[in-house]
Amino acid sequence: MNVRVRFAPSPTGFMHVGNARTALFNYLFARHNNGTFVLRIEDTDVERHSEEAVNVIYEALKWMGIEWDEGPDVGGPYGPYRQSERLSIYKEFIEKLKEKGLVYECYCTPEELDAMRKEQLERGEPPRYTGKCRHLTEEEKEKLRAEGRKPVLRFKVPEDEVIVFEDLVKGRIEINSRQLGGDFVIVRSNGMPVYNFVVVIDDALMKITHVIRGEDHISNTPKQILLYRALGFEVPQFAHLPMILGQDRSKLSKRHGSTSVKEFKEKGYLPEAFTNFLALLGWYPKDGKEVLSMEELIERFDIKDVNSAPAVFDTTKLNWLNQVYIRSYPIDKLTDLIIPYLEKAGFDLSSFSRDWLERVVEVTREYFTVLSDAPVYMETFLKDDFQVQPEAKEFISEDLKRLEVIKAFKEKLSGFEGGLSQESFKKLVKEVGKEVGVKGKNLFMPIRIGLTGKMSGPELPVLAELLGKERVLKRLENSLNQLEG
């Protein structure tokens, strides 16, 4: 059997991490089984959808490294892949259901239904549609139409039937048709078919073999199975992924902080780290290897290994993964990604060569967890007119010799001929130590402060070499001005 799965988001304007994880699992499942991954846009709700919102989906998927085999932009044999363009197809199947007498018109207004639901809830009953309009006569319908009412189409739900399906992650699930909330709407009064209906048509026509989606769809599944049967379609396999929870264990939503893929991208998470992290949310490889590339994920992924318990979205592990990826990323690519953050932080990079920048990235990369941290750590290399930090000032003031070290080093360096390499730097420092009569922290810390204004930072020889003699002198001058003032 040729495996076909789909990711079917509605264009809401942002890609939620839960959706991203659903897309990922579908993708991994498809690739692992040499199957096809279909992207379908669910935009039947005309009230809210825009071209821009569709692009958000494309961009998020592309960033994550998820490629679709069929979709609105790339086409495919079962298109169109946007529900808004499939209306005529849906009409056809609506007619079929009408012919079979499996649907009927309902003239209840939203207000009436709302009131009904409220009453039922107050009485402690589960809210459900009573089937009020199921047996309306032609005259009654005529009368209601005369009132200006527009009907919806409802699907007749069988009275007492147990609907069973074998969920690939949850196991066997049984629901009695009585629990479905009564006859449900499949076409709105404006003629637009509803999700539960179109999803069945689309999945069937697109020959989807496995429906992998969020757990919140479990309660829709029996309704959909009823429709598959009514239409004579083969029912696909279902796999319902556990929810992603916020810190408070409720369904992850905007109030929990960053929840859109774009936000993670902008903070400077690498797509590889993000994807890797998402994969580990509800799934775990048999061999326990946690740092995995897309290829390795595909190789190991098995829908049966997906955990049935929900997972809390905690970014600590994502941070760790991001560090891991930053340290092993190609320096060229990493530099490309970091430059925008530097520019945004206000650094003028025009005086630095690309090669030099890459070397700075190389020696600072292990310090940051997200790319947006880069300017903080790279500043030491980029900015010569820094402020000497208070604690550094205090350190220098504690012992006169410390200031002397900086002065002596400046003297020494001025008189030094030739390029400043790590070796020559070390040699000069050593000489200064001897002359002033200090060693260890009393020697190195003043030099560090003289060069950076800070008490911590990258390895001094490396810094000195990258800066070069002129810039080091400039910095020493700058520091001394502040320390002697």
Place this chain on the structure above:
RNA sequence: GUCCCCGUCGUCUAGCCCGGCCUAGGACACCGGCCUUUCACGCCGGCGACGCGGGUUCGAAUCCCGCCGGGGACGCCA
């Protein structure tokens, strides 16, 4: 309210289906130490969980029942 799903370290999880190898394993985080002229990295070590109560059994994280807790769904949203 009704139905459905879920319940192992703080977090992600392994183990559960096929009871003993589990004095419950790993990863992240946290704490301590080592390394280091600083910070970080790295290395070593530590802390830390089977929701509760009953059964079944020689033996239960694993099987059964009940309870409790959490979540989700009950739309002319998807």
